[in-house]
Amino acid sequence: MIIRKISLAVSVFFSIAGFAQDVVKTDTEIKSEIKISYLDSVKNTFVKNDLAIRVDSLWMNELTSLDIYDDLTKDIQTINKDITVDQELPTELLKQRLQVMNEKSPFEIEYNQGLENIIKSFLKNRKKSFSRLMALSEYYFPIFEDAFAKQNVPLEIKYLAVVESALNPKAVSKMGATGLWQFMYATGKQYELKIDSYIDERSDPLKATAAASEYMTKMFSIFGDWELVLASYNSGPGNVTKAIRRSGGKTKYWDIRNYLPKETQGYVPAFLATMYLFEYHKEHGINPERAVVKNFETDTIRIKEKMSFKQIADLLDMPQSQLELLNPSYKLKIVPFYQNEQHFLRLPKDKVATFVANEDKIYAYAKYDSGIYKMPSRLAQKVTPKVKAKPVKVPEPLDLESYIVQKGDNLSSIAQKYDVAVADIKEWNNLKSNALVLGRSLKIKPKDLVSKNSQEVIKKPTEGAIASAETADKNEIEVEYVVKSGDNLGNIAKKFGVTLADLKEWNNLTSNNLALGKSLIVSKKETTVVETTAVASNSIDSFKKKATSAKTIGEDYYVKKGDSLYSISKKYPGVTISDIKKWNGIKDEDIKPGMKLKING
Structure with missing residues (x-):
């Protein structure tokens, strides 16, 4: 009996080993293909x-965002220094702090009502912006300080870049001033910054800062006053000399301020207000956001x-x-x-x-x-046969109910309440994103009507009928995720194996801010839904299973609105963007809706 058991165990062992060898051999053969x-x-x-x-992608988006630049620029151009702002900051305390700043700065920082109003305006309206700006400053300020120290320029002038560009090297004003220091074309050329079809060194942090430092040094040799240097940087030295003449020969900024252009009148106070907020941000509860990378890490x-x-x-x-960020x-x-x-x-x-x-x-x-030879996109469109899209008649939704959006609602919770899909609600209400407005009326088709209409589309089969495919439409299955406490776009993207760019594109996000409970699309998979003239079973579920198939290599793909080569390549395992461009003679990722792409495999 014992011998029989041993023999059985040995035979099972060798069978398992042989099966494992077959599996390994099969896997090897598959991988080699x-x-x-x-x-x-x-x-x-x-x-x-x-x-x-690695540089954090959320931080990159902050660095390349123009939101703060637009807001601060508008503030400085429209701010009224004479309007009192209701913000908790005792005047006597402010005077003491400005005196402390004045003692350790070459600038003449003295209290006046206009400066107090601007500081309080920034505290009331721009605290969040300054929190983000302080994170960016950890990358840029070391560059500025190094350049200024070489020219004996006051290091406090680093705060001027916050006023000029909100620390964005890609910032461009309405007048065409460009970069961190907002150089006009002629001024950039004057300070030997290269500007041609490929390069614009006004956006180069190192070279533009060196040019700004050289400008400051020259202007100080003319005016001998750093406030007047800042005024000349904003409006030009000609406007400063005119203001000096009109004031009767006075040479202090605060004495000639009312004779300067309107924007320049708020320019130096905005610079001093910025310096104050950076110096006393802790006292005002401004917590700098985390800067993931420092300049010395590059x-x-x-x-x-x-x-x-x-x-x-x-x-x-x-x-x-990331390359664009570090090489603007x-x-x-x-x-x-x-x-x-x-x-x-x-x-x-x-x-x-x-x-x-x-x-x-x-x-x-x-x-x-x-x-690699790449056919120009215009020529490719001429030689490619035009494919007329087959019109698909979409029936109008009938018998819709109305639902008023309430506090705490999101598309996912509403869809669950009516037992329908989020995609259906968006289609019925022509919604392009998942954002909802409190009190909005949404049209909802109850589940029983959805099922009824679905059955009407499919012709009732006769007994023993054979299913035949007539048409095939491309659809996308969306996977949604509800934002929880502690979530951010970075960890959500990592969790679902997608990029930040995809998340923002799928959900029409313009910033990285997320609301608790918001429903996010975190995955899009394309399926082929086949419409049949007859089905062999009365079961709709069986029909849906047969109608869905994954994307396969070796077929043609028609570009849809919102597609990119990156998103298309993700649909086909093992296919890269370069492959698609090579197979179709595409240059510069130029694709348009309706265009036919070959996926050769």
Whole structure:
């Protein structure tokens, strides 16, 4: 009996081992058939070095957002220094703090009612903006201080960049002034900042700050007063000298302020108010947001060949927006190569290590990618046969009920209440996002009417009838997530394996702020729904199961509104953006709704 059990155990053991070998062999055979792109084959040979923390994408969005710049610019241009603002800040306490600032600053900081009104206005309306600005300052202020120290310019002038551009290197005024220091074209050329089709060094933090420092030094040698230097920076030295003459020869800013242009009258007080808020932010409950990266966590490398941000981002596995953030002076998202000139690229230090260790392979791929023949998009449209979209008649929703949005409601909770899909509610009410307004009336079709109408679309089958497919429409299945306490876009994107850009695009978000309880679309999967003339079963559920199929390589794809090459490539396992562009002769990711794309596999 014991021998029989031992024999049985041995036979089972060898059977399992043989089955495992078959499984391993099958997996090996399947893996060997998978073809990878040239880009992936190059990246697989890279030497990896993890030396620094990657730049946080939420912080990148803050740095490239123009919201604060627009708000502060409007405030400075329209603020009335003579209107008293109701904000808790005792005048005597403010006078004491301004005196302390004055003692350790070359600026003559003295109390006046206009300055108090502007400080209180910023405290009342811009506390959140200053919290974000202080996070950005951790990246930019070291650059400014280094440049100013070389020219003996007061370090406090770093606060002027907050007033000028809200610390945004891509800021452009209505008059065309550009960059952190808002140089006009002529002034930029005067201080030897390169401006051409590829490059605008007015947006380069290092070079533009050096030019601003040189300007400040020259103006101080003329006026001998730092407040007048700031006034000349805003309105030009000519307007300052006119104001001096009109005031009867007075040479202090506060004495000539009323003779300066209206914007300049609020310009220096706004600068001093900004300095005050940075100095006393703790006392006013302004908590700086976290700055994930510091300037010393990045470094530069010299680029020896012309490369696009797209190529670099693909090779280094980093967002293209991150490259744009760290290298704002490259206008066309291309690092050019000029004879006898040097061009540099700023990267996080871990990416610098990867680039340097694999430099030859990176340049070889860039040369290969740039050398692929790509048909111009206009020519491609001419030679591509025009495909007329088959019109699909969508029946008007009938017997709709009205629902008034109440406090705490979101689309997900309302859909659950009526046992319908969120996508249906958005379609019935022509909603482009998941945002709801309190008190809005929503049209809802009850579940029984939805089922009834669905059955009317499908022709009632006769007994033993065979199902035949007539048409196929592309639909998207949306997965939704309700925001909880402690959530932010970064951890939600990581949780569902998607990018921040996708989350913001799917949900029409213009900022990174999230409301507790908000319903977010966190995944979109495309399915093919087949409309049949007859079905073999009376079960609608059975029909739906047969009607859904995943995307497969080897078919044609018709571009829909809102599509991008990135989102399309995500629908096909193993397919990259470069593959789609190569198969279809696409240049610069130029696609339009209705365009037919080949997915060759």
